[in-house]
Amino acid sequence: MADQTPSGESLLFLTDEQVRKGIEAMFFAYRGFTADPDRILEGMDYGRAHHRAIHFIHRSPGTTVSNLLTILGVTKQSLNRVLRTLIEDGLVEARVGRRDKRERHLFLTAKGQELERELSDAQRARMRAAYRAAGPQAVAGFRQVLEAMMDPELRRQYQGLKESGA
Amino acid sequence: MADQTPSGESLLFLTDEQVRKGIEAMFFAYRGFTADPDRILEGMDYGRAHHRAIHFIHRSPGTTVSNLLTILGVTKQSLNRVLRTLIEDGLVEARVGRRDKRERHLFLTAKGQELERELSDAQRARMRAAYRAAGPQAVAGFRQVLEAMMDPELRRQYQGLKESGA
DNA sequence: TTGGAAAGTCAACAAGGCTGACGTAACTTC
DNA sequence: GAAGTTACGTCAGCCTTGTTGACTTTCCAA
Structure with a gap:
């Protein structure tokens, strides 16, 4: 007996097999998604964690450490390790908050923006190509x-x- | 001066901002994508790496170690660590090849299939909900x-x- | 003034990647 | 049949990036 639903074959995309293929597509696509920045970062002392921090600081300049913590979903100890090296290397600047001096507002320096450009150019190129193709x-x-x-x-x-x- | 392209606003999806949003969507969605299996696996002695191995052994029963190596894109040392625990715990069976005795063909045991079910049920439920919503x-x-x-x-x-x- | 939030730091640890080196069994080729 | 190659396993050591726990400093606000 065929499973006849009111909406007929428009639900075929919900079969287990279809859903499984979606899962695998995510897996393989995410590998591609991170491949280009990973390639650029290897050799430098940085990794994916640094990339993520740089991305979101670029996206929201002046964001605080705890904002970043929430967005990235990691512990402050983990983020701090990454942030410290970025600040030491002069890619990120942490300015003490004017209203609340406990807060550190994060900005990319010129050097940081340069790396951000390089990383996101590579990643955007791939996305753009995929968008264009699809x-x-x-x-x-x-x-x-x-x-x-x-x-x-x-x-x-x-x-x-x-x-x-x- | 507005940038007038022949195809007009159909290329709006290729703006830097649009592409950036796609990048961020991938980042946040992948977190959701792995969240459910991660929750199930924490507490057990397994992690995401075990999940991936189980998934692809389920998907291609009888696959060899080197096949799996290619699909997962990790080193054999890394895969071996995972595979060893899965075999010791009786989730995976490695049968010596009949034609080529150097090869190990990998299968999920009943217990392994049970865990696979549990993991993929959770992940598929989310995918299915997303599919249905979209x-x-x-x-x-x-x-x-x-x-x-x-x-x-x-x-x-x-x-x-x-x-x-x- | 006292409590609590924000930030930073130290220490220890685990998962899961990696490289390099080595061993063994089995298949292939000369 | 010897020599080389392939598939797999394993030991040892390293790195990144995540974790928890404990503690301090700074500052705001009740």
């Missing part, structure tokens, strides 16, 4: 599914970034 | 963009899995 409709769908996959709190943070960025 | 067209676009993001060799491997799975 077309606008596919891109809209891509974003919709990704948003739906996020945890609610992360989605809120993501959308917060969207607003400030638009 | 709709069939969005899912098609999602898959198209992800495929386009992969490295060519990885895309070939992914598509190989697709065929054997369909």
